[in-house]
Amino acid sequence: MWLKYGVNEEGILICIEDITRGKTSLKCPYCNSGLTAKKGKVKEHHFAHNDQTCRPIANREFPTLPLYDNFNIQLSGKDLAQLKLLWKEYGVKSYPISSYLVTPGLLKAGMLRKNVYIRPPAYKFTNLGKIPIGTLELKLFNEVQEPLLLKKLLKLKLAFDHAKYKNAPDLAYRLTDLKLYRAQFKRILSCTLYFLEVQTDKGILYKIGVTTRPIKDRLAEIKLDLAAHYQTVAIKVLGTWLHRGNVELYFKHRYRNFNYPIGSLTEYYKLQIEDVKIVLSDLQQMLPKLLSQVEIDILEENTNWEQVAV
Incomplete structure (x- = not known):
């Protein structure tokens, strides 16, 4: 997770993709520190603080x-590797997955669900579980x-x-x-x-x-x-x-x-x-795509921050 937005002098959030690389006049939306646009070829484009990085950004606490x-859905490396293996061996052919092959992490993340129509009980991929692969x-x-x-x-x-x-x-x-x-x-x-x-x-x-x-x-x-x-x-x-x-x-x-x-x-x-x-x-x-009223309000910026309507 990288900071992709800075605030201009009018208080408007500006995306990293809409400016050139280097030091900017934008400020961090959390601490008001100056920002530099990092737009190289290795890491994702992002803003870096000119001074010490504030807590929400350093701790990746921003939404x-x-x-x-990110499509790993916060799986551990071990669970992600197991998910890929299960897809290769079972998911591609829609075979039921034996319970002894299923890790608690995959179940907790909603990657697999029990197939109640077969005996003995087994598991199959959910739509969410197909996204990481x-x-x-x-x-x-x-x-x-x-x-x-x-x-x-x-x-x-x-x-x-x-x-x-x-x-x-x-x-x-x-x-x-x-x-x-x-x-x-x-x-x-x-x-x-x-x-x-x-x-x-x-x-x-x-x-x-x-x-x-x-x-x-x-x-x-x-x-x-x-x-x-x-x-x-x-x-x-x-x-x-x-x-x-x-x-x-x-x-x-x-x-x-x-x-x-x-x-x-x-x-x-x-x-x-x-x-x-x-x-x-x-x-x-x-x-x-049929826009909901919430999405229309977001596009049109119909927001009163004293009485935020979601």
Whole structure:
């Protein structure tokens, strides 16, 4: 977990992806310390404190979106390895999993559930359990993630309300938690997911990505990026999905074996014809995103912090 947002002079939260690297005029949303944008090629892009890192950031206590950029679901390394093994040996073939192979950690995390229709009792994968290994379809991923996004928002709202009622010393932290989470939520709702076919003089590539601008503006940038690597570039839009910024990183996780980095460009994929059909079907089966009133309020920033309405 890295800090991805800083506060500008107007009190607006600014995402790390919207500024250039180096020292900034932004402040930490928790302690008001100056921030430096770290945007290298190894670690995730993030903000670092110019001075000593404050407690919420140092201890990773600030809120992040569930199942957005971390798909291990807080499993231990041992449990994650066991989950992958169980999928390879049993899940792929939909075989029942004997109880002696199931660890308490996997059950506690909701990765497996008992199959009550067979004897002796055995276990099978839940939809949540398929996410760490990237085998859950995109449509079902949305069905798992979306309730978690709203549940966490409600939890943060209740924590803020409680701190406000008690006039607790951590009231400012609770308000910052809520603002930071809503900013992250707004960003994924504001994005359009796109999937492209890119014909070059060296073959066909595919690209996944998100944008908050008209797709034609993004295509112009992509052509410019690829000009350094290919003599000819022709791009075809295979699909766009409104308000689906939540899916991009899970797509990369799910189809990581097809990833084809081009220099520092990491969102490209090499796919055979049959693979393209599978990927497109996966994307096209996603239901159109219907915004709830909560999500509309987040997008339109309909918030009175004296009486926060979630």
